[in-house]
Each structure stands twice: as structure tokens, then as C-alpha cells.
Amino acid sequence: MSVNLLGQRMVILNSAEFASELLEKRSAIYSDRPTLTMSGELVGWKNSLGLVRYNDKFREYRRFISRKMGTRSLVQEFYQLEEMETRMFIRRVLKEPENLVAHIRRLLRSGTIILKISYGYIVKDGADPLLDLVDRAMVQFSELTRPGAFLVDVLPVLRYLPSWFPGAGFKTQLASWSKTFSDMEDVPLDFVKKQMQSGTNVPNFTSELLERENLTAEKEVNIKGAAGSLYGGGADTTVSAVYSFYFAMMAYPEVQQRAQEEIDKIVGNERFPRLEDRDNLPYVDALVKEVLRFHPIAPLGLPHRLTRDDEFQGYHLPKDTLVIANIWKFLNDPDVYPNPSVFDPTRYLQTEGHPPQRDPRELAFGFGRRKCPGMNLADVSVFISCAMSLAVFDIRKPIENGRVIEPVFGALSGTVSHPLPFRCDIKPRTAQARALILSSE
């Protein structure tokens, strides 16, 4: 489908095969990003990987990140951290099950994990200045990129007009937004440098690059940009996945039960499941795939910009076209995933006469050279959150005035889509499960 929005040509791909043909096989010309005047040019987010143009900076960022988490075996370095932090998460859920989202955010968004990986920073209990800063920056980013929020994105000329001019009022707040963005990159970088000088640094993404790379001013800018991008990309996405997992378990008790039976049989009840157990837990593994399909977290991915004219199946695509992959549609295609609205992990299990359905991870993380660089880490985070939760909790529909409340799934729109808030009843499965959770104290 092709639309023209005030002179900007956009092509929306509604077939996974087309996405692969164009964004993957012709990646060399389909990997640029659009220019966003407000958030990108004026506030500074153009230095964050998701918005970086397809150039040397892009290649350097990707190289930095791929060396740290580009393969499944590389992310094994984070297994222990993931398991430890997820145990803390489980304990918080036990103590305050009604604050489920807040706990998921603390684990995955508010970055106990990502801030440790990127900067070796340990988030303090209660108010934490760095956490507060990066969180503020992320909230501002989603405000700044809300479609239609700023006229200057449509009429870039407004950036040159005084703030009293109609439509240019954004200028009064610009300085404060830009400062939040630059602080988000500078404050943690200074933290790492100080830790390195004082010999108290816990090795991390930033310190390893500062040590290894031949440091020039430009390199340093790229290192802090790449580290900030990890937070930007990883903050909200995995939160959404784990939250929709809790919804699915409440709505599909038979799936929950089968996954728990598998864990009981393979892992037992004396310890939590570990990431090394994954190969022996095919149903839980399939369940994680279904979590990524059931609620597409990035329903339209991020737009790819075409850098020269192209022809495809008789159509002409002019240079500068924004090409959008309709990931939501790919993951809900009834020809690939029959009864797509049903949460069913058995789709991915091979049975007599039934080959497994396509692994949703091939679609959910985008395409070509812009494919999500955090996908291996995300996959590990989502798996361990699901497996540990299943091992110790029963997740049930809430009961109000003696009546079971039937769950209705809804999701918010946005670049990153979150499930609408829902209530669920979370209890330890057994006294032994409760003791296991508390033993992690």
C-alpha cells in the first residue's frame, strides 16, 4: 500500500515475503532512516541508533553492539545477571502482586539489567538519580515522537522562526529537552570514567569500548551514543512482552498448566529454572515465541528510508520513500498462523504431519541491516521472566464479588505497543514455591 503524506511517500509492506525481498535482500539501499526535525535534529535523538542515518556512524554503533550481544553465545555472559535480577523481580511480585507493571518496569525498563550491562551501574533502592534521568528522557522521547505532536516535523522551516510565532512555541522548552537528552548520554559516561579512574569499575559495555578502541573525540561520542541506544531500544520493549505474557497466562490457564507441568518434570520444585534449561523445556520455549507473536510489540517496526530509486514487481519506488513493514499483519497472517488470535504455543512444536509454524522471532525484530541489535538479549530476558514466573506463580483471572472477571485484551498504539492495564491474581503455587522465592532474599 502506498500513501503520500504532505509530499512524503510511504509504502507499507503487508507481506513478510516482500519485507524480506526489499528490506533484507536489498538492504544496501533500504537501510536509511527518516529525519525527524523535532526529536532528532533539534533535541538530539538523531544520535540514537534507531534514528541514525545509514552512514559510518551507524556502522560503528552496530559494530560496538554486535560485539557485545550480536550472537546467542555472546549473551551467555549475561545469564547470571538475568537470573539474579529476575529472582529479585519475582520476590517483588510476591510481596506486591498488585504492582506487577511497576516491578516489570523496574526489572527491564528502569534498567536494573540494561544499566548494569551498559555502564556497570547498580540502581539504588528507592529514588535513584540516574534512573530518574534516563526514565525522564524516555518519557520525553515518546512525547516528542507522538505522531502529529509537533508542526515543525511537517514544516521544518518553523525551526528558524521565533518562539512567539504560531506553531513555534515548542522553542521555549527546547533547551530543557535537549539538556535531558545530553545528560542521559553524558552523566553515565562520566560515571564510568570516574569508576575506571578510581579502580572500582565493574567491566561493562562502555568501559570495555573506552579501553579497547583507539580513543578519539569522535569515537567517544559514538561510544556514548551506542550505550544510550541500548537503553533507548531495550527500555520499553521487553516490558511490554513480559506484561503480555502475564495476560496470556491468565487468559489461557490450560497453557499455563502445561508449561508448569513441563517445568515441574524437568527442573523440579527445589530450584528456579535457569537459562541452561531452555533446550530441555520445548513447550516453555514455544510459549515465549508465542508471546512475541500474540502481541506484536513493535507493530510497524521503524521506518526504513530508500536511498535510491528502485523497481519491484512492476512498481516504481522513488528515492526517499519510507518503507514500513506491517509486522502486526505478518504475525497475524492466518495463512502462516491459523487462528491467529488464539494463544497457542503448540504452533511451534513439530508433530506427525504438522511442521512447526514460522518462528515469530524472524519477523518481530525487524529486517535487514536495521534488524533489532538487542534481539538475543531480549529473547533471554523474556524467556527467563516467563520460566521463573511459571515455576512459582499461579496467574489467575481476578474474582470480584464472587464473580470471575473475564479478561479482554487491548493494546495501546505507538511505536512500542503496550497491553492496556489489566488486573490479575498472582499467588505462589505452593508453600514450597513461596519458600523458594523468599530464599532468594
Ligand code: HEM
Ligand atoms: C522483545 C523485545 C524487542 C522487540 C520486539 C524489538 C523490536 C525491534 C524492531 C522491530 C526494531 C526495528 C527494526 C527495523 O528497523 O527493521 C528494533 C530496533 C532496535 N532495537 Fe529492538 N526490540 C526488542 C528489544 C530490544 C532490546 C532489549 C534492545 C537493546 C538491548 C533493543 C535495541 C534496539 C535498537 C538500538 C534498535 C535500532 C536499530 C537500528 O536502527 O539500527 N531492542 N527493535
